[in-house]
Amino acid sequence: MATESGVTIDAAVDDGGARVKRRRSLSEIGRDIRKRPLLYLMLVPVLIYYLAFQYLPLFGVAIAFQDYNIFDGFRGSEWVGFQWFRILFDDPNFLTLILNTLKFSLLRLILQFPIPIFFALFLNELRTGSYKKAIQTVTYLPHFFSWAICGAIVISFLSFSGPINSLRQSLGHEPIPFLLRISTFTPVYVISGIWKDFGWGSIIYLAAISGVNPELYEAAYMDGATRLQRALHITVPSIRHIIVITLILRCGDMLGVGFDQMYILAPDMLRSSTDILSTYIFRVGIRGGAYSYTAAIGLFRSIVDVTLIVITNRIAKSLGESGVW
Amino acid sequence: MSLQTRRTPGEKAFDLFNVVGLGIVGFFTLYPFVNTLAVSLSDSMMVASGRVNLIPVGWNLDGYRVVLSSPVFYTAFVNTVLVTAVGTTINILMTCLGAYPLSRKDLAIRVPFMMMIVITMFIAGGMIPTYLVVRSFGLLNKRLALIIPLAINSWNLILLRNFFQEVPMSLEESAKIDGANEFTILFRIMIPLSLPAIATLSLFYAVGHWNNFRTALMYITDPRKQVLQVFLSQFVVARESMGTATSTIPDEEIERMNLIPDTLRAAVVVCTVAPILVVYPWVQRYFVKGVIVGSLKG
Structure with a gap:
């Protein structure tokens, strides 16, 4: 969702902000409310939702500086300052957690990120519309299933009786317990991630490509540009902006490696090498009840992610790209 | 695009490669799903012995019977x-x-x-x-x-x-x-x-x-x-x-x-x-x- 939302953010804020530049005063809002109260009444449940389930948790992050317990609640719990952060940074396990998270995150960024781009470029070169549509229908499919479903399928597929190990055995090789060794788990993690989302990830690029003026291609053709040249000099530049935005947003999610996929795929016996921030927070925080400690981890994660997105956005801008904001 | 009426041999080769390549990609995306479907409809002994691939072997609905x-x-x-x-x-x-x-x-x-x-x-x-x-x-x-x-x-x-x-x-x-x-x-x-x-x-x-x-x-x-x-x-x-x-x-x-x-x-x-x-x-x-x-x- 992050990639898709990023693109409209500008539009969402802009077309209100730019056109009505002048600032609204409170009295003006009051006058508007009296003029059409029903319109504002509609916004009340929406406002309550955002305050309760988006902003309350945002301020609830403060429990990272408390020794929170359920019985005393937020108001009764003792404030402990940076205690949890000190404990975190002294804990060697926390470093392992960060390194694991970064490892899987970087693998995703490097191996998973470019594939939808190439896929979109190749799809765009297909000449038969119905064939293109069929390929799209098939490759978008895994996106619509949860990781619980996809994980079950992956595990069946890679089990001792699954097609891959059966093939190995018929060729005289030993079957491999793919998910139970870190050396094979990591590629399975990356490849299953690609499998689930490469098709869907290409949509945003295809949309950008479809917006290119066909006259550009015709003009290039007239000038004798080959198909490869047309792809490289017209199609690729048309999606460059989207690639940059997607990349920036991905960097802003560096420590947010998907919980679902890891929770489903990683077996307990590989925990030391597959535990990432989100699975750890879930296990120790929600299941274990160490709320303040894990909220501190969550806050740390948010700060790193925000820093990363700001830095990458600035780098992109200094390279002459438009950036996310 | 209407302008690609005359294709060079290189382009023809690319088109063939592209059509076949994307077909293979599509096939392998679907493969695990079809495999799961086949397993769900097969006899468990056949599944255990690794004989079920894309087509159910030893048609059997017991899995569904238990689940449902x-x-x-x-x-x-x-x-x-x-x-x-x-x-x-x-x-x-x-x-x-x-x-x-x-x-x-x-x-x-x-x-x-x-x-x-x-x-x-x-x-x-x-x-x-x-x-x-x-x-x-x-x-x-x-x-x-x-x-x-x-x-x-x-x-x-x-x-x-x-x-x-x-x-x-x-x-x-x-x-x-x-x-x-x-x-x-x-x-x-x-x-x-x-x-x-x-x-x-x-x-x-x-x-x-x-x-x-x-x-x-x-x-x-x-x-x-x-x-x-x-x-x-x-x-x-x-x-x-x-x-x-x-x-x-x-x-x-x-x-x-x-x-x-x-x-x-x-x-x-x-x-x-x-x-x-x-x-x-x-x-x-x-x-x-x-x-x-x-x-x-x-």
Whole structure:
């Protein structure tokens, strides 16, 4: 969702902000409310939702500086300052957690990120519309299933009786317990991630490509540009902006490696090498009840992610790209 | 593109390569699904010996018989249907209530309100604070915990707001002259005129609810309130250890059927996936449209 939302953010804020530049005063809002109260009444449940389930948790992050317990609640719990952060940074396990998270995150960024781009470029070169549509229908499919479903399928597929190990055995090789060794788990993690989302990830690029003026291609053709040249000099530049935005947003999610996929795929016996921030927070925080400690981890994660997105956005801008904001 | 009438031999070779290559990509994307379907319909002995690939061997429906007669599966299925139906209704209602006022460009509070929404798309409280908020509202182990905290998706709200903005102002004005209030305008004019968009969003939300796994894992521990995705995940996470893998289905029943977890798991997968597959043709078409509309606006 992050990639898709990023693109409209500008539009969402802009077309209100730019056109009505002048600032609204409170009295003006009051006058508007009296003029059409029903319109504002509609916004009340929406406002309550955002305050309760988006902003309350945002301020609830403060429990990272408390020794929170359920019985005393937020108001009764003792404030402990940076205690949890000190404990975190002294804990060697926390470093392992960060390194694991970064490892899987970087693998995703490097191996998973470019594939939808190439896929979109190749799809765009297909000449038969119905064939293109069929390929799209098939490759978008895994996106619509949860990781619980996809994980079950992956595990069946890679089990001792699954097609891959059966093939190995018929060729005289030993079957491999793919998910139970870190050396094979990591590629399975990356490849299953690609499998689930490469098709869907290409949509945003295809949309950008479809917006290119066909006259550009015709003009290039007239000038004798080959198909490869047309792809490289017209199609690729048309999606460059989207690639940059997607990349920036991905960097802003560096420590947010998907919980679902890891929770489903990683077996307990590989925990030391597959535990990432989100699975750890879930296990120790929600299941274990160490709320303040894990909220501190969550806050740390948010700060790193925000820093990363700001830095990458600035780098992109200094390279002459438009950036996310 | 009409201009590619004369193709050089190189281009022809590329086209062939592209068609075949993408065909292979499509085939391998689908392969694991077809394999699971075949396993679910096969004899467990054949599955265990690794003879099932893309076609069922030793046609057998026992996996489905066990799953469909399991009260735990039934409960999870009913809960999922319930959460999806009620959740989607509330989603659409709330999204409309937010989108309509915010689509009025002269609304005094429009810009700050939009800012308030957009900010939450970038920063969120995180897993633990959200959990504690849901807990403090007394929603733990209630099916409402899967509905209320997910009542609005900001992205969908903005999509619908953009759609409402396209509805001509004149319709609204003439309705006002006829004495219609804003609620009448929303429900009698805006929503009927935006049915394609509403249908799209309903599918967005419904598939989201059906697939919702993490929220249920976090907020629901009572088996009577549990949903399909978590039921399914029990087969997955506890893999290799038969005992826990099938804890929700009586052991004797499985032994009687002589099923291995593979067949059973595949049957659960197919039962969980089936409803999505039924709506997939529409979902796919609408989703694609929705994303394209959204991204071009940006």
